[in-house]
Amino acid sequence: MALDxxxxxxxxxxxxxxxAGKLIVAASELMIERxxxxxxxxxxxxxxxxxxxxxxYHFGNxxxxxxxxxxxxxxTEVANLEYLLAQPIAPTAKLKLHIAGIIRAYHRxxxxxxxxxxxxxxxxxxxxxxxxxxxxxxxxxxxRRLLAEGIEAGEFxxxxxxxxxxxxxxxxxxxxxxxxxxxxxxxxGPITDEVxxxxxxxxxxxxxxxxxxxxxxxxxxxxx
Amino acid sequence: MALDxxxxxxxxxxxxxxxAGKLIVAASELMIERxxxxxxxxxxxxxxxxxxxxxxYHFGNxxxxxxxxxxxxxxTEVANLEYLLAQPIAPTAKLKLHIAGIIRAYHRxxxxxxxxxxxxxxxxxxxxxxxxxxxxxxxxxxxRRLLAEGIEAGEFxxxxxxxxxxxxxxxxxxxxxxxxxxxxxxxxGPITDEVxxxxxxxxxxxxxxxxxxxxxxxxxxxxx
Numbered sequence: 001m002a003l004d005x006x007x008x009x010x011x012x013x014x015x016x017x018x019x020a021g022k023l024i025v026a027a028s029e030l031m032i033e034r035x036x037x038x039x040x041x042x043x044x045x046x047x048x049x050x051x052x053x054x055x056x057y058h059f060g061n062x063x064x065x066x067x068x069x070x071x072x073x074x075x076t077e078v079a080n081l082e083y084l085l086a087q088p089i090a091p092t093a094k095l096k097l098h099i100a101g102i103i104r105a106y107h108r109x110x111x112x113x114x115x116x117x118x119x120x121x122x123x124x125x126x127x128x129x130x131x132x133x134x135x136x137x138x139x140x141x142x143x144r145r146l147l148a149e150g151i152e153a154g155e156f157x158x159x160x161x162x163x164x165x166x167x168x169x170x171x172x173x174x175x176x177x178x179x180x181x182x183x184x185x186x187x188x189g190p191i192t193d194e195v196x197x198x199x200x201x202x203x204x205x206x207x208x209x210x211x212x213x214x215x216x217x218x219x220x221x222x223x224x
Numbered sequence: 225m226a227l228d229x230x231x232x233x234x235x236x237x238x239x240x241x242x243x244a245g246k247l248i249v250a251a252s253e254l255m256i257e258r259x260x261x262x263x264x265x266x267x268x269x270x271x272x273x274x275x276x277x278x279x280x281y282h283f284g285n286x287x288x289x290x291x292x293x294x295x296x297x298x299x300t301e302v303a304n305l306e307y308l309l310a311q312p313i314a315p316t317a318k319l320k321l322h323i324a325g326i327i328r329a330y331h332r333x334x335x336x337x338x339x340x341x342x343x344x345x346x347x348x349x350x351x352x353x354x355x356x357x358x359x360x361x362x363x364x365x366x367x368r369r370l371l372a373e374g375i376e377a378g379e380f381x382x383x384x385x386x387x388x389x390x391x392x393x394x395x396x397x398x399x400x401x402x403x404x405x406x407x408x409x410x411x412x413g414p415i416t417d418e419v420x421x422x423x424x425x426x427x428x429x430x431x432x433x434x435x436x437x438x439x440x441x442x443x444x445x446x447x448x
Contacts, residue, residue, distance in 0.1 A: 092436065137409045157437045162412055163426040164435075170398020171391040185361040188386055202387040210434035211388075212316065213381045 020058040022048045024069050031111035037066070037118060063123050067130055070115050074135045077105055081142040091150030092208065098146065099207060100200045102172045107196045113176045140165050168207065175199050244282040246272045248293050255335035261290070261342060287347050291354055294339050298359045301329055305366040315374030316432065322370065323431060324424045326396045331420045337400045364389050392431065399423050 026048035030039045041062055045052035059065040080101060084094055106113055116135065119127045143161045150156030175191065182188045189195070205211075250272035254263045265286055269276035283289040304325060308318055330337050340359065343351045367385045374380030399415065406412045413419070429435075 132406075132409055136406055140406070140409050140412075154439070155437055156435050159430075159435050160422070160426060162406070163423055166398050166406070166423070167395040167427060167430060170395040170401075172394070174390050174394020174397065177394075182356075182360055182364070182386070182390070185356055185364050188364075198384070199387055199390070202384060203391060206383075206391060206434065207430065208434045208436050210430065210432045211380050211383050212432050213379055215378070 019050055019054055020068070022050050023055060023058065023065060024072060026050075027065055027069050028073075028109075028111070031115075032109075035110060037111050037114045063119070063127060066115055067119060067127055070112065070119065070131065071134050073105075073109055073112055074138075077101075078134075078138045078142075081138065085142065085145060085149075090155060091146060091153050092155050094146060095150065095156075095207065096204045098142075099168070099172070099203045102169070103175065103196055103200050103203065106172060106176050107191070107193075110176065113173060117177065139169070143168075168203075171203060171206075243274055243278055244292070246274050247279060247282065247289060248296055250274075251289055251293050252297075252333075252335070255339075256333075259334060261335050261338045287343070287351060290339055291343060291351055294336065294343065294355065295358050297329075297333055297336055298362075301325075302358075302362045302366075305362065309366065309369060309373075315370060315377050315379050318370060319374065319380075319431065320428045322366075323392070323396070323427045326393070327399065327420055327424050327427065330396060330400050331415070331417075334400065337397060341401065363393070367392075392427075395427060395430075 023044060026044050027039060030043055030047055031037050041052040041055055044050075044055065044062075044065070055062060055065055059068055081098070084097055084101070087094065116131060119131045121128075140161065143165045147156060147159055147161050147164060151158055175196075183190065247268060250268050251263060254267055254271055255261055265276040265279055268274075268279065268286075268289070279286060279289055283292055305322070308321055308325070311318065340355060343355045345352075364385065367389045371380060371383055371385050371388060375382055399420075407414065
């Protein structure tokens with residue numbers, strides 16, 4: 001199956017991509033409304049006003065549609081990464097903006113996280129390859145370039161990009177993927193805007209300065 | 225369904241728990257041999273020499289058996305946490321040993337991670353509650369006590385335990401859960417003993433000292 005992961009211009013008024021765009025927007029809105037990726041083809045058809053047979057025509061099947069949706073959102077995020085890297089600001093400032101950007105993206109599109117896990121682990125090897133190609137690879141490449149820039153500028157110590165990617169993405173991902181489990185433990189509430197703000201602050205401080213007491217360490221005051 | 229998550233002494237030579245113990249050991253060994261949690265009741269029966277009908281008798285069903293296996297491994301880890309907390313060493317040293325302990329436990333029992341995700345997300349609310357009770361809650365409680373000890377000793381700055389749990393467990397978990405996806409990207413190899421050692425070193429340094437260059441920050445040399 002050839003998966004169509006071309007970015008579909010969703011606002012195009014007519015032409016052959018307008019239908020595909022409507023289906024993607026409908027799937028996205030349904031998943032946000034329901035806080036779940038469990039949506040049916042007939043739900044998507046009803047929401048979009050498009051015949052469900054056209055899902056097969058445009059995307060092969062429902063997984064193809066979900067993959068195209070994830071590709072659309074990944075393209076937005078990758079464009080943001082390129083924009084960030086080109087800014088005339090210090091690597092440490094870019095790193096903090098990046099941490100906040102990841103957590104906000106997961107919060108704004110709560111289905112992204114579940115879609116990634118679903119497409120990586122429960123569908124085909126082709127779908128997993130696609131997710132890796134448009135999501136994992138560009139993000140890892142961004143980390144390689146940001147770390148090199150920070151080390152070059154003398155702001156970062158030498159950090160392996162693959163290990164860095166694993167720890168940062170794992171930590172951000174777990175707020176959303178693991179909260180489900182944690183919510184059953186005492187003292188853990190749902191993820192609100194305020195929890196996201198706290199987690200962004202926590203991650204910025206942890207990744208930049210660690211958790212040792214700066215006074216004890218004899219270092220300068222924390223910059224955060 | 226009442227899930228039997230009592231810790232089964234697997235070395236017990238006789239009595240009613242010996243059979244249950246054999247089934248748990250067989251399931252564990254099969255999952256390690258195959259690097260997969262996809263094992264059938266008949267595989268477990270053959271490996272253990274126990275009739276598969278006894279799975280139903282002892283555990284209700286296969287998910288009950290998997291839950292009992294995870295409970296067995298969680299009990300070992302929780303005992304290790306209590307032992308660590310009682311040691312007459314500095315909180316920072318305990319934190320580093322804890323980070324290494326989590327990563328090594330995931331590496332030694334590669335099925336733990338997948339079992340947790342499976343039982344939390346793809347079975348019943350009862351199973352998810354059990355996983356939370358014997359795995360998430362004790363670990364979160366350990367973090368609360370370790371952080372309090374470190375702040376009291378002046379070694380840690382104030383860090384929220386729930387946010388800390390999320391970032392540390394997420395980062396450790398992702399080496400194993402997310403590597404699957406990353407392995408399709410360039411420059412990412414399989415998880416070997418050496419990769420584990422590198423990740424332990426990376427995480428100890430990141431959690432304790434962050435990634436800013438200590439020279440640039442004007443702090444003392446890193447302690448790691």
